[in-house]
Amino acid sequence: MEEGNRVQLTSAEITALWTSYINDTAIACNFKYFLTIVEDEKIKALVKHAFEIAQGNLKTLTEIFNKEKYPIPYGFNLNEDVNENAPRLYSDTYFLNYLHQASQIALQGYSMNLSVSVRADVYSHFSECISQLINFLREVKELLLFKGLYIRSPYLPIPDDIDFVKKQNFLKGFFGEKRSLVGTEISNLYVNFQRNAFGVATLMGFSQVAQSKEVAMFLFRGVEIAKKHFDVFGAILKENYLPVPMTWDSDVTESTAYTFSDKLMMFYTTSLIALSIGFYGTSMAMSPRRDIGLNYVRLTAEIALYAEDGANIMIKNGWLEQPPMAPDRDELIKK
Template sequence: MNEDQAITSAEITQLWAAYVNDSALICQLEYFWATVEDEDIKSLIKHGLNLAQSHKTKLTEIFNQENYPIPYGFHSNEDVNLNAPRLYSDAFVLYYLQQGSKTASQAYNVSLSLAGREDVYNFFSECLQEQSELLKKVNTVLQSKALYVAFPSLPNPESYDFVTKQGFLTGYFGERRPLTGTEINNLFANYFRNALGSATLVGFSQVAENADVRKFMVRGKEIAQKHCEIFGSILHEDDIPAPTKMEDAVTDSTTYTFSDKLMMYYSTGLIALSVGYYGTSMSMSPRRDLGVAYKRLMNEILKYAEDGAELMIKHGWMEEPPRALDRDELAKKKG
């Protein structure tokens, strides 16, 4: 498929989301670059910033070619205070870059699978390759500074084996079997993401200007901390260590740093990612008690997400994504 073919709903939706994400990321990375002290981390931030700015330029060209309105997104002169004091430690920013690179790689992989037109496919293919290289560099710096958080190790079995008892699936009655490697990986990763999310929301709550936004961030922090406790307790049952919490990576700054609109965009995005990760974790956890736990936690954050969307709509912060025509509205205009 070439550039002369009409762009599909999947392609324009992914391009639109990529533009908004990059515009938000530019604001955040500009602030990190202005406040981070470690030169190795500053170099990674600059690399990520150059990528986001390049992507935004290429996306603008595609939108103009399609005569499609460019999303409003976020802007450095509106959504970030580059003169604000540091809100997060250098180590936190490095972990944030790592998780952001992982998330972006997954998003680009999905976008690539939905792209048929050559220019759109090539764009997302290039983005995926660039993000993979950035993640490798971030991991290298984490390891060089003894900050890399490795997943737990497992003992080597003597031989292969097959499941022979229905107890493999149980988790409420009788003796619980040990966690499988997949279950451990998901619990560990979900703990780490919640620990990072909790610290992020602690910082957001300190610098938010709107009272409703502050309450929303505090509530999210409490949810994330509770989820960490649940995941950690399950891991500890099998004597598996959980990652450490990160609230001490937040400074005491209360100076305006990010706009409430930008912070709400990021916090609701974190919620959406959590729903996806929990759903995947539930599908990959044969032990029934884990599936029930993930379902309960998903219901909690879905309610939180709904409240976040209502708050954004109330303040006019939610930009409408590409959608189908409203035929009824067109008929009303004709009348």
């Protein structure tokens, strides 16, 4: 196997490392606050474990950056971007659901990072991240099940035999009779409902503690968009006599005290928007019924505009750290 320090990092590898560092500094701020507030001992143990994983990842990433003499990203700071002594903003149940949602998202991200990693030390790092996260996610699911908080997706009847699609109306959905939902459509509608419901709770809390009026209004706009989206997904499930997941609005307290920096909350929000665009694209590809696909197209366009407004706020305030970029050849020639 190749020696890690003899091969230059590829654009994919340095981008994966850079993004992971930013994400881990951000998530560490959340965990530091959670640890001072959480009361349930079992949830607290999981939060502590997650915080230790993030800190370990940052140590490894720092070592790789230093070995490459690559500037370490600024990211987020435990002393600047979180007030660990702030009053409770979310319930313990929210913290557990946060660990569940964040772990699922991170697992997908690490899988992508591993697939583009070639150099031995980078491949080893992301492989270890996945291994740790698989075990951690299992612990989170088990605690959710133990507390009766895990929301299972709907069950499907066992067919009598295999069958094949015989009519073109399998794809239709705008007019006339609509066929029942297939498993992939149900799964994606269900998880997209849950993600938006969780987004409502997260952004509702963020909007209450934002310091800037502009940021507060932007975050509250996100609450309204997420509510609209889970209403759309919930309506389709109801039309097909399928259960609709619960929401987490009640897990947010009335605190308005400074808890997280506006920079950190804007980062989380714009990251969630970017993830939603990716999730909707995948869901659209996995939804043969045309009316469902059209809904994903329409909702994606809405959050893409929201994302642009968020990016403009971050740029205006100097909060958007520049990711690794190719050299500007035109600028080099001018110099």
